[in-house]
Amino acid sequence: MTARPVAAVILAAGSGTRMKSDTHKVLHPIAGRPMLLHLVDTVAGLSPERTVVVVGARREQVEAAVAPHSVAMAHQAEQLGTGHAVAQAEAALAGFAGDVLILYGDVPLVSAETMRRMVERLHGADSPAAVVLGFRPADAGAYGRVIADADGRIAKMVEYKDASPEERAETLCNSGLMAVRSVDLFALLARVGNDNAAGEYYLPDIVMLAAGDGRASAVIETDAVEVTGVNSRAELAALEAQWQQARRARAMADGATLTAPETVWFAHDTAIGRDVTIEPNVVFGPGVSVADGVAIRAFSHIEGATIATGATVGPYARLRPGAVVGEGAHVGNFVEMKKAVLGKGAKANHLTYLGDTEVGAGANIGAGTITCNYDGFFKYRTQIGAGAFIGSNSALVAPVSIGDGAIVAAGSVVTQDVAADALALVRPPQTAKPGWAKRFRAMMTARKEAK
Template sequence: MTTRPLAAIVLAAGQGTRMKSDLHKVLHPIAGRPMLGHLLASVGELAPARTMVVVGARREQVEAFATPLGAEIVEQREQLGTGHAVAQAEAALGGFAGDVLILYGDVPLVRADTMRAMVERLHGDDAPAAVVLGFRPADPGAYGRVIADASGRIAKMVEYKDASSDERAVDLCNSGLMAVRGEDLFALLARVGNANAAGEYYLPDIVMLAEEDGRHSAVIETGVAEVTGVNSRGELAALEGQWQTARRAQAMVDGATLIAPDTVWFSHDTKIGRDVTIEPNVVFGPGVTVADGATIHAFSHLEGATVGARADVGPYARLRPGAVLGETARVGNFVEVKNATLGVGAKANHLSYIGDAEVGAKANIGAGTITCNYDGFFKYRTSIGAGAFIGSNSALVAPVSIGAGAIVGAGSTVTQDVEGDALALVRAPQTAKPGWAARFRQMMAARKAAK
């Protein structure tokens, strides 16, 4: 990789009308992360000196997302083409003496390695004026074409609207992504005109302008999936599907078992260990780590959770942010865990809510137990000691502590601390009235007959 400083210009000024959304197009998520977030993360791997995002419509949305990630915002007040959009960054870059990558916010899955390859090609022995990222789709459709020789030297680039029938027959297409030296970029852009079918200032025109100066440009190729853009909800869903397919395959390569791979949905940052088994219809939201040997049973939903080695989750379990399960812990069917830690070997097998709590090692939480953690204004914590046993249908009203080894009788509503190894019974004594039920039915039947 060259030691020259690098700047990235990300174009995100389009209206995105085909999305039919109040949310800016580049902020629609793939794998739980906005498209622009995917791209900026890949750019970040190259440690750029500057990252510029060119915005237009709904500027405030993009700015609110990108600025905390270290990006600088440049506005394109009128959408007059890709060349015009890049030119808006000139003043902000202020004579930047380095390499410039030009990227698109709605083409989110370009890998950092591909970006590096573009910059490295820019500094090849033949010193091309610009490097274009090309691809060969099954249906080239209306993509701009790249006419190049076997070495990748570009003879011509042409937009589909302006291409001849012979040029349209070429299947090497322009992704729009480019690498150009900062010293060349804006001087070339200043010469770009708009005498074309759309009346726009096309960024690819700089390739032919450099050619007029006696300087050639080069194309390198990548796969279609990496440069697939998103302009509609259908395209968003299709790209999500491609991403998920690749991620599932990688999970299995890494040693996880997916019983029905097509039904498992990962997030961009999901971490899965070896010998993990994932049953059908499991959804991983952002921020999940699953350690070696764990099992996630069918129809479970995990987000912001850490699952320990050989732990067992589900079916129909929900782990919310802050859920931490220790080794061999068990969270069973219709159990919800939020901002709570279950120690090694702890169990909550059925129909329980464990929120804002610490559950000690090998504690057992009976069916229907809830930690009452919210009074309508504040959240409070529950502590359950190691080896404690909480009987079914208990309500633990926080803040409350159940000591190690304590037993809480079924049906209890616990409002005070329970010391270790104690038995807590919080329920009315059972009474029985022999014959009462039969007399009650007889009396009610008589009343009904009298009507």
């Protein structure tokens, strides 16, 4: 990678009407992260001196999404083509002397390695005026074509609408992504005209303008999946499927067992250790870390959670943000955790809700237990000590503390702290009335027959 500074211009001004959505197209998610933020994060890996996002329709949505990132904004008030869009970034790049990557917010999966290759090729021995990223799709369709020699030197670039039948027969297509020196970019853009079938200012025209000056440009190729764009819900789903397929393959290559890979869905940041077993129909939301030797049983949904070595989760478990499952702990069927810690070796095996709770090591949470953490206005915490035993069908009304080794009898509603090693029994005494049930049935049967 050249030591020259790098900047990125990300085009995100299109209205995305084919999405039929009130949400800007580039903010629709792939693997739980907006497409645009995939790209912003990848660009950040190159340590750019500047990143500029060009916005237009629904600009306030895009600006809000990138606000936490070190990104400058440029506004394209009218959509007059890709060349016009890039030109709007000139002010934001004033004084920048380096290489500019031109990217698209709806082409989210281009890799940092490909970006580096583009910049490296820009500084090849033949010093091309621009580098174009090309690809060969299964169906070239209406993509612009790149006519180049065996060394990648570009003879011509042409939009499909303006191409001849011979040019349309070319299989090398233009992804739209480019690398250009800043000293050349805006000077060339200023010369781009709109004398074409669409009446737009095309970014690729800078290649032919440079050629007219005696400076050739070059094309490098990448896989079609990497430069797949999204213009509709169907294309969004297809790209999600491609991303998931690649992520599943990586998880298995890294030592995880996926018993039905096609049914497991990862988020963009899911971290999976070795010797992890993931059963069918498991969904990971953002913010999940799974240590080595964990078993995640079928039909579990996990988001914002940390799972320690040797733990078991599910089946049919739900871990919400802030859930921490300790080493060797068990979270069983129909158990939900939110902002809760289940200590080392602790168990909550059935039909339980743990919210705003800390459970000590080795504690056992009986079936049907709930922590009542919300009074309609505020949230409160429950503390359950190490080795404590919470009987089935208990309600722990927070704020409340259960001491180490304490036992809460089944069916209790606990509203006060329980001391260590104490028994809490909160229910009325059981009474029995001999023969009552038989007499009741006889009475009710007689009433029914009398009608």
